[in-house]
C-alpha cells in the first residue's frame with residue numbers, strides 16, 4: 001500500500017524533495033564531518049535562558065533539541081512545522097547550531113520551518129537511507145510527513161495527508 005502510494009506520486013515526491021533542497025541552495029556551506037560529530041545546538045527560551053543539546057548516537061543535536069523542546073511543551077507541531085507554544089515563529093537567534101548541519105538535518109529543519117544556521121548537502125547518502133533518527137513526534141505527524149512528500153503540490157499534499165491519517169478519499 002505504501003509502495004503503491006509512493007509509485008503513484010513518485011514524480012511529485014521527487015519534485016517536493018528538490019523544492020525543499022532548492023530553498024537553501026544559495027546558502028550551502030562545506031560540510032565538516034569531524035566537527036559535526038560533536039555538534040552542539042543551543043535553544044534560547046523566551047525568558048533568555050539557554051538550553052544546550054548534544055549529538056547522541058544517531059540522533060544529531062538539532063533533532064535532540066526538537067525532541068526535548070516538543071516533550072517539554074515549549075514548542076509544538078503546527079501544520080507540519082515547529083513553532084513556539086504561542087504559535088510564534090522560532091527565530092534565528094533562538095535555535096543555533098555551532099557546526100554546519102548535515103544534509104539530513106538541513107532538509108528536515110527546512111521542512112519544519114526552523115532557522116538554518118549553516119545548511120549543507122553533507123552526507124546525503126546516509127541521510128537518504130534515513131540512518132539518522134528523527135524525533136518520534138515528527139515520525140508520527142501526518143502533516144509533517146505530507147510536507148516532506150508534497151511540499152510544492154497542494155493536491156498531492158491533500159492526498160498524502162488523507163493516506164497518512166488513514167481517512168478515506
Ligand SMILES: [Zn+2]
Nearest residue numbers: 060101102105
Ligand atoms: Zn544532522
